[in-house]
Amino acid sequence: MRSASVRGTPRKGLIGGVAAAVALASVSLFTGAGASAAAPAPRVDNPYSGAGVYVNPEWSAKAAAEPGGDRIANQPTGVWLDRIAAIDGANGGMGLRDHLDEAVSQAGGRQLTIQVVVYNLPGRDCAALASNGELGPDDLPRYKAEFIDPIAAILADPAYANLRIVTVIEIDSLPNLVTNTGSRPTATPECDRMKQNGNYVKGVGYALAKLGAIENVYNYIDAGHHGWIGWDDNFGASADLFAEAARAEGSTTADVHGFITNTANYSPTREPHFSVDDTVNGTAVRQSSWVDWNRYTDELTFAQAFRQRLVQAGFPAGIGMLIDTSRNGWGGSARPTGPGPQTSVDAYVDGGRIDRRIHKGNWCNQSGAGLGERPTAAPASGIDAFVWMKPPGESDGSSREIPNDEGKGFDRMCDPTYEGNPRNGNNPPGSLPDAPISGHWFSAQFQELMRNAYPPL
Numbered sequence: 100m101r102s103a104s105v106r107g108t109p110r111k112g113l114i115g116g117v118a119a120a121v122a123l124a125s126v127s128l129f130t131g132a133g134a135s136a137a138a139p140a141p142r143v144d145n146p147y148s149g150a151g152v153y154v155n156p157e158w159s160a161k162a163a164a165e166p167g168g169d170r171i172a173n174q175p176t177g178v179w180l181d182r183i184a185a186i187d188g189a190n191g192g193m194g195l196r197d198h199l200d201e202a203v204s205q206a207g208g209r210q211l212t213i214q215v216v217v218y219n220l221p222g223r224d225c226a227a228l229a230s231n232g233e234l235g236p237d238d239l240p241r242y243k244a245e246f247i248d249p250i251a252a253i254l255a256d257p258a259y260a261n262l263r264i265v266t267v268i269e270i271d272s273l274p275n276l277v278t279n280t281g282s283r284p285t286a287t288p289e290c291d292r293m294k295q296n297g298n299y300v301k302g303v304g305y306a307l308a309k310l311g312a313i314e315n316v317y318n319y320i321d322a323g324h325h326g327w328i329g330w331d332d333n334f335g336a337s338a339d340l341f342a343e344a345a346r347a348e349g350s351t352t353a354d355v356h357g358f359i360t361n362t363a364n365y366s367p368t369r370e371p372h373f374s375v376d377d378t379v380n381g382t383a384v385r386q387s388s389w390v391d392w393n394r395y396t397d398e399l400t401f402a403q404a405f406r407q408r409l410v411q412a413g414f415p416a417g418i419g420m421l422i423d424t425s426r427n428g429w430g431g432s433a434r435p436t437g438p439g440p441q442t443s444v445d446a447y448v449d450g451g452r453i454d455r456r457i458h459k460g461n462w463c464n465q466s467g468a469g470l471g472e473r474p475t476a477a478p479a480s481g482i483d484a485f486v487w488m489k490p491p492g493e494s495d496g497s498s499r500e501i502p503n504d505e506g507k508g509f510d511r512m513c514d515p516t517y518e519g520n521p522r523n524g525n526n527p528p529g530s531l532p533d534a535p536i537s538g539h540w541f542s543a544q545f546q547e548l549m550r551n552a553y554p555p556l
Contacts, residue, residue, distance in 0.1 A: 145419060146212050146263040146317045146356070147476035147484040153178075153202045153213035157193055158490045161540050165492070167549055170556045175474050176425070177214040177267065177488040181538060182233045182505060183245050186253070189505075195250060199259045212263040214488060215254075216270065216362075217306055219246050221298045224271040225289035226279045226522065228508035229463060229496025229537050236289070239298045243305055251309040254316055264316045267421075267488060268306050270362045272299045273344055274323035277336045284521040300340075304347025311354025319421055320345070322358040322409075324366045325401035326459030329393045335408060342412040352414045359421040360402045363489035365456060365465050367427050368472055370396040372438045372451035379444040387448040389459075396452075398422050399479060406481045419483035424471030425491050429453040430553025431469055453553075460523030463495040463513040464531040464544055469551025492545030498534040507536045 143149075152175035163172035178198050180186060188194030193201070195215070202213040221239050223232030234242055254264055276299055279290040293299050303320065310316045320341055322328070328337045345352045360366075375396055377384040385392050395401035402420040410416050439450020455467045472478070475485045500509035511517040512528045519525040534541055549556055 142314060143263070144417060145477060145483045146265055147486075150210040150212045150263055150476075151175075151205070152474060153198070153205060153211060155198065155490070156201060158492075161492060162545070165542060165545055165549075167556070168545065171470065171491070171549070174487055175212075175214065176490040177216045177486070179216045179218060179490075179538065180246075180250065181216075181218045183219065183241075186246070186249050195253050196256075199253065199256075199262065199264075202262055203259065206262065210261075210263065212265055214265045214267065214486065215250075216267045216488060217247075217250065217310070218267075218270060220269050220272050220302045222289060222293045223269075224275070225293050226275050226285070226287050227271065227462070227496075227510050227512065229510035229513050230271060231506060231508045233506035236292050236296060236298065239301055242298075242302050247302075247306050247309050251313065254310065255313045260315055262315060264313070266306075266310050266316055266318050267359055267362065268310075268318055268320045269299075269303050270321040270359075272321065273303060273340055274321075274328050274333075274337055275299075277333055277340055278327065279522070300344045300347050302348075303344040304350040307345060307354040308348055308350035311350065317356040318354055319357045319359045320355055321362055322360050322402075322405060322420075324361040324364050325393065325395040325398055326364075326366050328405075329395040329401050331392075331394065334394070334405070335412075338405065338408045338412040341409065342414065345414070355414055355418065357419040357421065357483055358402075358406070358409065359423065359486070359488065360405070361398045361423045361427060363423065363425075363495065364462055365427050365429075365454070365468050366459070367397050367429055367454050368399050368422055368424055368485070370452060370454065372435060372453070373448055377447070379441050379447045382444040384444060384448060387444045389445070389448045389452060398427070399482070403479070403481050420481055421484050421486050421488070422482060423488040424474075424485045425487035425489045426465070426468045426471060426548060427454075428469035428471035428548075428551060428553035429455055429467070430555055431467070431551035433467055433551075434553060457529045458519075458523045458526040461512070461526070461529045463510065463528060464498070464534045464541065466515075466529050466531050466547075467551060468548060469553055470548045470556070471553065473554075491548050492540055492542070494534045494537055494539050494541040494544065495530075496534065497536045498530060498532050501536050503536050505536065505538075507538075 158176050159172045162168040221234045222236035224230040275290045276294045279285050280294045375385050439447045472485050496513035498513050513530050515530050
């Protein structure tokens with residue numbers, strides 16, 4: 100289910116100027132003037148500062164092949180390891196070592212960050228069939244021996260010691276144990292099972308310990324998004340659960356460099372036209388149907404506040420946050436230019452919100468979405484980077500059942516004709532039609548993301 104304290108002084112600077120892989124020979128890869136050749140470097144506070152970021156040549160080629168796609172084909176995106184076969188390269192694609200070798204080539208002796216999504220927990224994504232994985236709920240030994248151990252062995256190769264390797268640890272996992280278990284109306288038997296057997300917590304802990312032992316690896320745990328854990332009964336409970344996982348299976352909180360919010364989701368970075376502190380005719384915005392008593396309206400305020408709560412839970416004071424802005428721009432003609440009318444609190448919020456989803460619980464191939472802010476290092480206090488961790492144009496899930504050998508099911512939240520469930524307030528899912536299975540190229544979505552980009556392309 101993808102439905103949902105200040106760190107020193109703000110650090111400025113762009114991730115960018117990274118050329119598409121097809122044009123590496125002629126384009127500079129790095130930001131900032133005067134970058135020098137990198138000797139083996141000590142661990143840094145922010146792995147995005149002062150570094151270029153890896154452009155995945157497979158994604159870049161798909162983007163460049165689309166009409167107008169050359170405008171963004173040079174942007175850095177995450178490399179997803181979503182099954183065991185992906186480590187060596189599935190269906191003829193690049194494997195992890197191939198990407199790391201390419202990253203060394205792109206670096207050319209200078210500093211480069213590569214982003215790797217580690218995503219194959221036992222019983223993965225217990226509340227969304229579209230992103231179910233290949234491992235059963237009790238397959239923790241396979242997860243350790245056949246997935247995490249080989250990844251760690253490759254990342255520890257001295258050939259890659261000069262890369263900064265950002266690992267995003269198991270999106271859509273731990274928050275499900277808080278929001279989709281027990282007596283909650285959103286609970287699922289699958290999530291209850293994963294809470295009872297402890298394999299999400301154990302798996303995340305094991306991954307953190309193995310990968311965190313590598314000096315140039317920077318672990319970021321997935322932290323849902325404001326429309327998922329921004330409510331009072333989810334906020335602190337999630338931070339405490341993350342701390343439990345960070346101390347499991349030999350890990351410590353020192354193995355966690357930070358957290359990422361909004362991965363593969365659509366929550367805006369900022370809602371410019373209203374805040375939770377606003378009132379309309381004496382009624383607080385928190386009481387509106389859209390906000391629904393959440394304490395946050397966007398990802399930036401949520402990420403900064405959640406960072407403080409994570410430190411209270413025992414994480415190091417220096418942790419940083421990432422925000423996935425790959426599909427949260429919500430530009431185009433439907434983007435409001437100011438607040439809604441003050442005739443009622445709902446009219447005020449609905450008329451002014453840039454998030455045009457039917458419900459915050461809608462997460463699959465959202466109609467009307469656009470590219471968000473471009474990948475940027477240190478854009479705000481406590482934020483290590485805005486990133487495009489979800490490669491734009493890769494589907495969230497199929498809009499009908501499509502047989503496949505990737506362990507990915509059919510989730511009705513990806514079917515635009517669906518009438519909804521308790522996790523999205525029994526609303527239509529707002530998804531695009533004719534979508535392929537998750538991770539496969541979805542040209543119609545890519546074109547819509549470019550049309551609705553904000554800032555515009």
